[in-house]
Amino acid sequence: MVKPEISKQLVLPPALTMAFKEDKQLKAYFAKLPDCKQREYTEYIIEAKKESTKQKRMEKIIPLIRKGAGLNDHYKKS
Template identity: 45%
Template sequence: MNNERWTTELEQLKDIIAQTELVETVKWGAPVYTIDGKNVIGIGGFKNYFTIWFYNGVFLADPKKVLVNANEGVTKALRQWRFTSVAELDEKLILAYLKEAIANERAGKAIKAESKSKNFEIPEILQFALAEKKLTEAFLKFTPGKQYEFVEHINDAKQEKTKLSRIEKILPMIADGVGLNDKYRKN
């Protein structure tokens, strides 16, 4: 994120958002606004624009066609509204979109994440590394979701040496019962 470049612009967005009932928090190093503990929007600056992202923006009517899918084919619900200057900030229009996003959140409109962890195959290289009985037992104690995270971490590596390096790093975690992303999860 490039929030320093857009300090003034982001402050103006915050002033508009403050007119709503959204509660500001910081998640993943960026301002995120919630209602009833659920993420509704976030704001941030990037190299060429600053943005409001709507976590369930796919459900917004978007009459002015200002929303974009930042990662077509990957992002299902998230939509961004990009700006390049303060002059583009139409307070009335932004508030209308914010109010609709809040109403949608309260109505429970959301795309449920698909569980990728249900059907996956453990790659041979990881099976070989888990050949020791204690490691296999430790791995099987993880939930399918956590098992999948390890598998995905290995499969995402393009080169064999990277896969081996990643396996070296995760084997002690598996032995200790520590999931790949546990440090990011709330207890």
């Protein structure tokens, strides 16, 4: 059985890096998130093709990061 290779290195998209430079507190909130949620957010931004879509997605995820919530947590049952 071959196990898939998982990259440990998280590459932040430029939009997220800029948001962290503008708001150091946001970076601290992001750092507190589990790796799986950090990866979820970075992939969500990277997958957007248009710059306008990336910006809309950033506006959506910033409040979620501040809450410590995952991108799809609202779908999970409590």
